[in-house]
Amino acid sequence: MAAGAAATATGATATAVDTAAAAAATAATTAATTATTATTATTAATATADAAAAAAAAAATAATTATAAAATAGATAVEPDAQPPARLPTPPAVLIPGCGSAYELAFLSEAGWNATAIDFAPATVAAARQAVGPQWQGRVLEADFFHYQSPVPLDLIYERAFLCALPRAMWPQVAERWAALLFPGALLAGYFFFDNNQKGPPFGIAREQLDALLAPHFALVADEPVTDSMPVFEGRERWLVWRRL
Numbered sequence: 493m494a495a496g497a498a499a500t501a502t503g504a505t506a507t508a509v510d511t512a513a514a515a516a517a518t519a520a521t522t523a524a525t526t527a528t529t530a531t532t533a534t535t536a537a538t539a540t541a542d543a544a545a546a547a548a549a550a551a552a553t554a555a556t557t558a559t560a561a562a563a564t565a566g567a568t569a570v571e572p573d574a575q576p577p578a579r580l581p582t583p584p585a586v587l588i589p590g591c592g593s594a595y596e597l598a599f600l601s602e603a604g605w606n607a608t609a610i611d612f613a614p615a616t617v618a619a620a621r622q623a624v625g626p627q628w629q630g631r632v633l634e635a636d637f638f639h640y641q642s643p644v645p646l647d648l649i650y651e652r653a654f655l656c657a658l659p660r661a662m663w664p665q666v667a668e669r670w671a672a673l674l675f676p677g678a679l680l681a682g683y684f685f686f687d688n689n690q691k692g693p694p695f696g697i698a699r700e701q702l703d704a705l706l707a708p709h710f711a712l713v714a715d716e717p718v719t720d721s722m723p724v725f726e727g728r729e730r731w732l733v734w735r736r737l
């Protein structure tokens with residue numbers, strides 16, 4: 493996805509964020525699989541050094557890809573003969589609600605993003621801080637998504653396995669909160685799980701229901717298949733990007 497030179501500053505930044513976010517999240521899938529394994533192991537107090545090292549290595553690879561994508565996206569928004577920035581001109585501010593192990597936090601932060609991860613479970617926050625290490629642990633906050641106020645305007649909310657972790661009755665509240673946290677033009681991007689399963693979590697959503705839920709506040713700008721899902725989501729999730737109206 494490329495922004496033309498005539499794009500407005502806001503549009504160009506949003507497109508850059510959009511592109512970088514998609515690339516980062518796609519690159520993160522490998523890390524996610526490994527990191528989730530590590531998270532499960534951590535929860536059971538049996539995490540091994542090997543699993544942690546593998547997760548860190550995968551995250552580092554994802555960070556490199558994300559940085560390259562950010563540079564490419566940034567380059568499309570400047571004069572053709574200008575030097576492309578190594579990074580996005582302004583670090584995009586991204587919120588990761590219901591972060592779990594917060595594996596995305598480290599690679600987005602290493603790619604120069606202003607990333608914050610929140611979770612309301614104290615034990616999860618403690619494990620996430622340990623997982624991301626001393627450099628980024630201050631960016632993992634114990635907070636309830638429904639009450640969290642961002643100190644900076646958010647460019648992006650990253651969704652993964654948060655909506656589907658909550659009871660279906662709460663989904664309208666989630667959508668309202670996503671909308672309240674984002675200014676017009678900002679993005680909601682992530683993996684959405686589609687299913688009509690009765691037992692959960694994860695609780696799948698019908699495509700029409702998601703569209704109806706988000707239509708009052710968001711326009712869909714990207715919709716792509718996911719080819720390397722974790723088994724629990726395999727064949728039933730898509731990468732979607734929504735722009736706040």
Ligand SMILES: C[S@@+](CC[C@H](N)C(=O)[O-])C[C@H]1O[C@@H](n2cnc3c(N)ncnc32)[C@H](O)[C@@H]1O
Nearest residue numbers: 590591592611612613616635636637652653657
């Ligand atoms: C299924 S996990 C997903 C973790 C992570 N996003 C991932 O993809 O691995 C859902 C997380 O949401 C957190 N959570 C649920 N309700 C929340 C709320 N109201 N505020 C913040 N975190 C919440 C849970 O504690 C849990 O860690």
